[in-house]
Amino acid sequence: MSHDMIPQSLFEACAALPGWNKQLRLEAWKSWQSMAMPTIRDEAWKYTNIARLEKMVFTEVTSTPSTLTLNDIPLTIPENRFCFINGVFNTALSTDLTAGTYLLSKSAWPHIANKHQTPHSYFERLNAAMLNDGLYLDIKSSTHSPIYLVLLQDKTNGLSQHHLRHRIKVHAGVKSEIVIVDWGLADSMNLTTYIMDIELDEGAELNCIHLKKAATKGYHIRQTHSHLAKDSHFNHFNFDFGAKLSRNEISAHLNGEHATCQLNGLALARAQDHIDNQTQIGHLAPKTNSVEQYRGIIDDQACHVFHGHVLIDANAPDSIANQQNKNMLLTSTGQAYAEPQLEIYNQNVQCIHGATVGDIDEEALFYLRSRGLSDEIARQLLIFGFARSILETLADKNLQNELALWIKTHLAIDSELILTAVDF
Numbered sequence: 001m002s003h004d005m006i007p008q009s010l011f012e013a014c015a016a017l018p019g020w021n022k023q024l025r026l027e028a029w030k031s032w033q034s035m036a037m038p039t040i041r042d043e044a045w046k047y048t049n050i051a052r053l054e055k056m057v058f059t060e061v062t063s064t065p066s067t068l069t070l071n072d073i074p075l076t077i078p079e080n081r082f083c084f085i086n087g088v089f090n091t092a093l094s095t096d097l098t099a100g101t102y103l104l105s106k107s108a109w110p111h112i113a114n115k116h117q118t119p120h121s122y123f124e125r126l127n128a129a130m131l132n133d134g135l136y137l138d139i140k141s142s143t144h145s146p147i148y149l150v151l152l153q154d155k156t157n158g159l160s161q162h163h164l165r166h167r168i169k170v171h172a173g174v175k176s177e178i179v180i181v182d183w184g185l186a187d188s189m190n191l192t193t194y195i196m197d198i199e200l201d202e203g204a205e206l207n208c209i210h211l212k213k214a215a216t217k218g219y220h221i222r223q224t225h226s227h228l229a230k231d232s233h234f235n236h237f238n239f240d241f242g243a244k245l246s247r248n249e250i251s252a253h254l255n256g257e258h259a260t261c262q263l264n265g266l267a268l269a270r271a272q273d274h275i276d277n278q279t280q281i282g283h284l285a286p287k288t289n290s291v292e293q294y295r296g297i298i299d300d301q302a303c304h305v306f307h308g309h310v311l312i313d314a315n316a317p318d319s320i321a322n323q324q325n326k327n328m329l330l331t332s333t334g335q336a337y338a339e340p341q342l343e344i345y346n347q348n349v350q351c352i353h354g355a356t357v358g359d360i361d362e363e364a365l366f367y368l369r370s371r372g373l374s375d376e377i378a379r380q381l382l383i384f385g386f387a388r389s390i391l392e393t394l395a396d397k398n399l400q401n402e403l404a405l406w407i408k409t410h411l412a413i414d415s416e417l418i419l420t421a422v423d424f
Helices: 008-015 022-033 104-115 122-130 362-370 375-391 397-410 415-419
Strands: 081-085 101-103 135-139 147-153 160-170 175-184 190-200 205-213 219-228 233-240 245-254 260-269 274-283 289-298 303-312 320-329 335-344 350-358
Touching: 008 022, 008 122, 022 122, 101 104, 122 160, 122 190, 122 219, 147 160, 147 190, 160 175, 160 205, 175 190, 190 205, 190 233, 205 219, 205 245, 205 397, 219 233, 219 260, 233 245, 233 274, 245 260, 260 274, 260 303, 260 375, 260 397, 274 289, 289 303, 289 335, 289 375, 303 320, 303 350, 320 335, 320 375, 335 350, 362 375, 375 397
Parallel strands: 081 147, 135 160, 147 175, 160 190, 175 205, 190 219, 205 233, 219 245, 233 260, 245 274, 260 289, 274 303, 289 320, 303 335, 320 350
Antiparallel strands: 101 135
């Protein structure tokens, strides 16, 4: 078992940073070193091979000042934003830190440390040991506009690593929205671990929208852990445009009666991208409700993995769970693995799940061609329509329109060509 990919010198440099709990870092470092890297022999990783990652060696990177700006992102980023470049908070591109917003490296480390003193998984332990920075958002009043967290990855002169952790607490009765924009240069190579801890008090509501267009050569491990109190609502939207490895682990713990969550995701994998979506929903109280809809569009030699686990506890009668996963293969060389899983310990519940993997619907294609459309236009209509069903779950129409352009560009869909044939 080798842990040489992170030299001891890199850890010592992190441990020497002022303002952090060195003891907790050391405990996490030793814990990480004692744990084997996940392999395809592990159930949760059987379709995702990361053996090549262990052969890499991340060095002390001395990068030049970043030239990235928000104009590099084809998205409207409002003023209410906090920006990190290569894991480091960027003051110039961020709004001022106000009451309820704390930077981990300055004053918020105890909020993270006290809440999560025992990291469990391999990459969670690495994150705790090598953490660069992050935010603690203590949201005590409803927000009328989204809070944007912008994560930029610039090219460096070596194999770089970035480790971030955010904690979001939404107080009772408060409504808020977070938009996370994860943007990287196409040819940069890095390892990124990113953990978000979310706590919703009674009656709170949070929309969390994650837009990930990361470096195509990068390895990106993201975990989102949410805990929902009575009558709270958590809506999570994940739009993933691929990477060498993009793994998204999302968990929702419905701890209070009438708590509800919605998990929606769209994976757009091409070239040799590998996108792995792992979701876990725990119905732990009566009358809880979850809806889950993930779709994947797989081109070239890319791969999409979906594993969705829903637990209905014995103490969760009258709960409802609906999980759907659909995958569209655009080539014979693409791969998709769909594994819905229900674990039910109470019979007084309603549970639905389904998973499909297939090519473009030939009957739908034939119908469109019979209406006078060319084969190319018909295919593009069906592909974008497949993606649009997830896109339309967003309430923000402006963000919908901007993401539609991202999707069309990524899938090489010619909007002008389509518009000449049909009212799109």
